[in-house]
Amino acid sequence: MTDVIRMTAAEVAAKIHAGELSAVEVTQAHLDRIAKVDDQIKAFLHVDAEGALETARKVDADIAAGKAPASPLAGVPLALKDVLTTEGVPTTCGSKTLEGWIPPYDSTVRRRLREADVVVLGKTNMDEFAMGSSTENSAFGPTHNPWDTTRVPGGSGGGSSASLAAFEAPLAIGTDTGGSIRQPAAVTGTVGVKPTYGSVSRYGLVAFSSSLDQAGPCARTVLDAALLHEIIAGHDPLDSTSINQPVPPVVEAAKQGMSGDLSGVRVGVVTEFQGEGYQPGVLRSFEAAVQQLRDLGAEIVEVSCPNFRYALPAYYLINPSECSSNLARFDAMRYGLRVGDDGTRSAEEVMSLSREAGFGAEVKRRIMIGTYALSAGYYDAYYGSAQKVRTLIIRDFEAAYQQVDVLVSPTTPTTAFKIGERIDDPMAMYVADLCTIPANLAGNAALSVPSGLSDDDGLPVGLQVMAPALADDRMYRVAAAYEQARDAAAGRTVLDQIPEL
Amino acid sequence: MSTISRDEVAHLAKLARLAVTEDELDLFAGQLDVILDAVAKVSEVATDDVPPTSHAVPLTNVFREDEVRPGLTQEQALSGAPAAEEGRFRVPRILGEEQ
Amino acid sequence: MTAATLLPYDEVLARFDPVLGLEVHVELNTKTKMFCGCVNEFGGEPNTHVCPTCLGLPGSLPVVNGKGVESAIRIGLALNCQIAEWCRFARKNYFYPDMPKNFQTSQYDEPIAFDGYLDVMLDDGEVFRVGIERAHMEEDTGKSLHVGGATGRIHGAEHSLLDYNRAGVPLIEIVTKPIEGAGERAPEVARAYVTALRELMLALGVSDVRMDQGSMRCDANVSLRPKGQQEFGTRTETKNVNSLRSVERAVRYEMQRQAAVLADGGTIVQETRHFQEADGSTSPGRPKETSEDYRYFPEPDLVPIAPSREWVEELRKTLPEPPWKRRKRIQEEWQLTDEELRDLFNTGAVDLVAATVDAGAPVAEARSWWVQFLTQQANAREVELAELAITPKQVARVIELIAEGKLTNKLARQVVEAVLDGEGGPDEVIEARGLQVVSDDSALLAAVDEALAAQPDVVEKIRGGKVQAAGAIVGAVMKATRGQADAKRVRELVLERCK
């Protein structure tokens, strides 16, 4: 029998539901793996062994009693990004300011996972308040890329992506504001999906940039991601921006894709996301992936989206602006770190000292940019202009989707960089999200699926597939077809090539 | 478009309630300048005829019924409080005015 | 703090024109808060009407209370405003401990209602039109309790205690256009405006408008400009003026204070001032170190509101008659003097009288019952007039029984008191107590003869032409019949017998 921790979620679920494996032994195997390797990886900020085993026992009891499993993923372990509130379990957002905070309420994502009997192993590391592309901005230390522990696992959801690549969990939840699911997936050889904005409830997702944030599934295969997608997505009356429409049939689409035929599917290659600034090995991997799509029967079209080059600057105005307001609540009055309350200082002073002590450099930097960009004299030039760019990017997407069903690009310009390499250069760090940001600004669906390893450094490369809003199923079909062809051609999966820890 | 001075950084920090250090004033003044220069690029295409987009999904009129939903108990509400007294959050003396 | 110098009021007006701006916050009486399902109720144990959203917990999100929007539109329509076809909420960013998110969810450049007016009636019946700039939706803050120090007030306190039960309660902020041309009547206009607004909110049923509980709060902006000058002078904003009388006093005080400063060659500092209830003065607030920069931007967590024109028109149909128009109509229809009209409104009897009239009673009787006897009863019983345990229909029935001669006024009062005591409706009380006017002449004649026989000297006087002496006999008969006789008839019989 294959090692339990290396199975896909779909395989594990099938075995648990068939009574061939118990959810408790599956959970325990993952807890053991975490105990064994997480010292090197540091994917988890908190492991909730008791909570996980309790859910697993319930699943086993249900199956023993002949009850139908609560969901197709009942009993399967999952790593939850520490930006989603969990009642009774610490939620820190990777920030000192929230160290030890135990929320009195559950996020909708967590509630849905509970109702589906998915086994939540614990909370994963992240850049503080999801600000970053390397997980180095976590107040609790960086997460290490399982492919090469001297490198970053991407960010902000580096804990989630690393936990998958390190076989600590077959499923994870990430959140994607500018690429925080897709970019970590790309650099760890895993699958990460940013669903259409509004399809997964943001209730209980600690807000970074409200108009961009979206939680989504992370997994080692496209089908696993689709199974998880269907569990967490759906209308939520507690989130005003939640879309009240049926979730696209992503599992069916993934299965359709796995049948290996993409004839009739029009795939657009975004011309703006190639060329200078891209690592040659990344571009070669991307070209090979496009050829594979062509071989599967897809029609390949070059598509220009001229305003995409304004996406990064627009993003770095919208996102800090919203974040400067969202993070104002961390003021040491109702929860979180309080320093300097010596009986002589005023509330205002204690707020300032606490925020200074509780936030890291990147968080402060973005709060400052956002405060500036929203200021009376600068609003039109900065925030207002960025909102206009958003319109232009939406128009580019609309024009593109007139011609093609999905768009593709490399997920990120380079493979995983070294820990520490970009930490002092914010602009260099921001470029990691160059290709992922347009989909956030437009609210469209996008995912990253591994396109093998870069031939120049042997590290994973991601293929980004983008689809129109509420057409998430299209990209699942294309990605699943590609994934299957890729493995068939290589004779193994991408993660089969990861070095042992 | 911008050259952010130390004084401006200090003013922003005050608005944002961040008791930044002297070193940070220098660091942020330099970094904000670089970042704001880079992002000022948006003005190239943000012309008058382009309407702004504030929300990715064009929804309107999302309303809730005026029905009471259970909230938190006082104990839950205060569970994360750095200090509490008489069922209330205890905070340092407030100097400013209400708005 | 030394008291400010004031210029005599006449002198103020001889030299300056006042310009007012009034900002009134009205708490809506929806069942729940504006953006969460917590109960919207005054008071309560601290921090028990709270949830993740109104406590601003990380991850929480707002959802708009549709009823709050409906009330806002109705208020806008009642203020003759345009209702936006599309508008958004905005975040007003500033740090303050009573505000859980450190931004207030409000509206900025896209209010739901704008460009309207309210006609208000002054004491002499003159109607003054106050322009309405906008009415927008927002949320209230929590409440802070300042502990330690001598005063229990913000200054000198050692620490503060916060209760967020009120945080997130729906507010409508109503802002006037600059009120010009009121001249010496500016303070009166200010009071009349807030009074009219209060009446309007009551008539709409959207708020309890209890100024004492803070469910209606007024900020008064006052500036002066030298007579003949076009541009406005520098204004001050006096915060939280929390009674109708205070609004008038605060405006008057600021006019006199500012005039004294200007007359002395000084300049007015643009500042926030506080009203002192005790002596009617205003005092400066703490100067702000940094100028306010609220960094407004559209609230990304809420989607825009686009009220359909059909909905707006449907809501327009639910509007009550404007209070000042109603006053005018009632005065004409019921032929009341100004004083009578004022009494009617001051006692809060107007709706009750109208309902009693609708039930068939003549206006004069209906008014007299409610404004006099029933108002006394309400005072004695320490309840609002409307809370008395008698319906306008029952009052109309009592009036009818008097007209039919079946009750005397005195008996009627007994009946009404019994109704108020819960003994049942007027007819039930009469039945149960056996209260009935003795209208049978033969029974009355016996009593009259008995009384005449007992007082022969009075009989002499009557026969001698002193008709008013009959009162003594009537009194005796009424006493003998325990008030159940019709005094008018008794008098007739007495005079007949003495012919």
Ligand SMILES: [Mg+2]
């Ligand atoms: Mg306001």
Ligand SMILES: [Zn+2]
């Ligand atoms: Zn609430």
